[in-house]
Amino acid sequence: MATVLKQRKLLILVIAFALVFPFLIPNNYYLHMMTISFIWMIAVYGLNLFAGYTGYLSLAHAGFFAIGAYTLAILTVKAGLHFWLAFFLSCLISCLIGLLVGLVALRTKEHFFAIYTLCVGYIIYLLIDKWDSLTGGVRGFIGIPAPANIGPLSFQTPVSQYYLVLFFLLLVVFVMYRIIYSLTGRTYIAIRNSEDLALTIGISTMKNKLTSFVLSVFFTSLAGALYASFIRFLGPDIGYISVMFDFLTYLIVGGIGTMAGPVVGTLLITFLSQQLQFLQDYRMLIFGPVLALLVIFYPQGIVGGVIRWKAKRVEKSGNPQVRTMPATNRFVISRHSENKKQVKEG
Template structure:
């Protein structure tokens, strides 16, 4: 019962997400929500390396694109079976992330951010310029949907929705166990003070590299899901602005929190899509809202709620102490 009470928010979200397709026939809504789930998986990777370990990676869109293009090229050009190509796409992204991390993590703070920004831009240039492999500006067309698993096919919007939701749930559970484990506390120790973490015997380079590699794996996983969901890939998914979009989702939701990527991504993706009819003028509404949120909730929506709850509990404890102290004095009298 205590486990259910601790995880009631996650269970409520899961219940609502499972039942949502039953209450709407609008395929566009399902498309937008599925897309927000895919971006959420990628943002969880950014949150791990940036929010928990304290290393801001600006190459995240590049790794997302590597996962997407790996799946697309393996299935379209090499005719590799879908699920084998899916696993290979995640592995390719992870291996590239490992070698990038070996070099990038020798730098610190803003130098790390600048280095990864350059790496992300190089990935974008490779995708944009290498016409023979990636299709360049024409993009990659005809990425197949996921192959059937037994009697379950993934041709409809509803089946794709539940497939992506299943991966999101797995990622959420993984992130929950990781961040609440000793490894997660190690990452937080590195974020708070890398020098102090080293003095207590933590191999900071190895831990940062593991965190970075996991984050690239999650980006590649999201990219592979995106490729088979959208069915068309263009170089813009690897552009620097895509990384900053992910960073915005994370900051709004709450960097370094478990629910932040979920809340921030879903909120911004749905709001921006709802304001599509305003075209370029939608930023006149969305921009001030974002600035207001960053000023008054610097830790994001989820971080702000957590701070409010912590202050409330602190005041409650102080009140109980004062009440207890008063009754003790009265008893002594």
């Protein structure tokens, strides 16, 4: 009970800090960086739902991010639709495309699935890059409108757009929490732990994997639509493979299969990379070894490492607290115990 109260207090403090951030640091540069970070977080949460909790690594999510962004741009600029109608349709169209891709891709497993989705993501990038009449090709897409007013609420200023993106981020985190700590979330975790065992106890793995994939595409395309309305200029590079690996880096550093991982990883890498911009290309010489060491010594990321550290303390004290921990935390602890056992046997 005390642990739950501590987590709630920490969550309230984080949300309160996010709400007062524009007043604490009235700097447009940092406000811009924080807004962009929130958009990346939403996309990484989408990737985390499928890769972290269902256990399938999709490398097409940068493509779906680009589909959400370009669909909003095309529907508002070329079709002339109202912004919020186009915003909703961009997510819906992305989900329909994700459904078609998932029906084929999920017939494969493990590295075959990853390779297939990598090819899908690259095909999406090529379509955006080469279809000049629709997407603008390498010239890019300009003239994307800012979010339309909702009654008295206007989203024309950087501060108002910051709060709009923050609203969607909190909404995504809430929905993710409700999914993960529900029967549906436990079903996803069961598939991640052992798909064959999940089949034997009557779980429809194909149906659940497809649902998880479409939900993850929805979150990622939502981030893409927000990105288009915030930056208001698009280029085909937003669907390139490098963006996909940025998403993976944020997730791995923060902690794959954890609720706080996307927030921690995205904030850390985004602001660290900005502070190291004076090194230009040489900053990758720092990121590379640090990321390699993190994967070796903290394969569950920073948040997973904290959970594992708490698990060690619980094991040493003999506290039965493990039984009251959430299922995702117990999974990290059990993985840690298995690793220790294997090392001792070795």
